[in-house]
């Protein structure tokens with residue numbers, strides 16, 4: 261019996277400024293193009309359609325470039341850095357997948373998840389932070405993934421603003437607590453159960469102010485450095 265494939269690795273990829281090609285700009289291709297563009301990718305789309313209804317559907321999608329023609333392999337060479345999203349009819353996707361993979365590019369094949377090198381999980385942004393919650397079912401239930409990630413995001417909603425606050429406090433701790441073990445322990449306390457309960461019960465600003473006061477008390481010799489140089493911590 262063949263072994264089942266191991267579970268996939270979910271990563272947070274930096275695509276800002278990177279060219280990405282989306283083949284087929286139907287509802288699925290437009291959704292992929294919008295997500296990629298939101299992450300700053302330079303999205304080229306290729307689709308032979310150019311009727312008014314189709315052009316109207318494309319209006320809100322920030323494409324860096326649109327090729328009004330059927331897919332051809334040359335577009336892979338010019339338009340793709342690493343990722344290609346294949347959202348055309350299955351027979352087109354199959355050919356394009358083989359040609360892209362031959363070039364070492366990673367494909368997401370909307371019609372055949374099991375052949376995809378990458379899959380876009382369902383995602384929810386957490387408030388105004390830069391954090392994203394992602395849920396992938398590897399194609400077992402895309403609509404369910406979308407519904408459950410919304411529920412999961414609701415469940416952790418009281419901590420949305422704590423993500424950014426904890427980020428600020430962590431940066432301050434790195435600049436002010438000199439002893440690495442003490443710094444690690446204090447930063448870990450930002451994610452401790454009692455702290456999270458306190459955030460839920462008292463709100464982010466109260467807990468952030470309290471944590472900052474703790475930091476002030478813990479402040480080590482880093483802040484007492486000679487402001488003109490590092491002479492205090494690096495004797496000659």
Ligand SMILES: C[C@@]1(CC(=O)O)C2=NC(=C\c3[nH]c(c(CCC(=O)O)c3CC(=O)O)Cc3[nH]c(c(CC(=O)O)c3CCC(=O)O)/C=C3\N/C(=C\2)[C@@H](CCC(=O)O)[C@]3(C)CC(=O)O)/[C@H]1CCC(=O)O
Pocket residue numbers: 288291292295368369370371372373379380381382383395396397398399400401402403404405406
């Ligand atoms: C998460 C999300 C991200 C995105 O696309 O942005 C996404 N699909 C979404 C929605 C959605 N997709 C489908 C429905 C209709 C209801 C249903 O069937 O459930 C709905 C619901 C809707 O439209 O509301 C149908 C569907 N999807 C795929 C197939 C083919 C197949 O399974 O073979 C079919 C059957 C087509 C057919 O019937 O022929 C395949 C894929 N869809 C994936 C992602 C990848 C797996 C993700 C995962 O499971 O982890 C994967 C493998 C490849 C890919 O497309 O990347 C996005 C949520 C947007 C949001 O967050 O609101």
Ligand SMILES: NC(=O)c1ccc[n+]([C@@H]2O[C@H](COP(=O)([O-])OP(=O)(O)OC[C@H]3O[C@@H](n4cnc5c(N)ncnc54)[C@H](O)[C@@H]3O)[C@@H](O)[C@H]2O)c1
Pocket residue numbers: 283284285286287288289306307308309329330331346347348349350352353370371
């Ligand atoms: N509808 C869904 O929810 C869904 C979800 C996941 C996957 N899929 C699969 O993803 C693919 C796209 O789904 P869709 O609903 O957006 O389909 P769609 O038929 O609405 O869109 C496909 C697009 O591909 C274009 N196209 C056709 N031939 C092409 C070619 N040679 N080169 C470039 N573009 C070409 C078409 O003009 C069309 O705009 C299909 O393979 C489908 O099976 C569909």
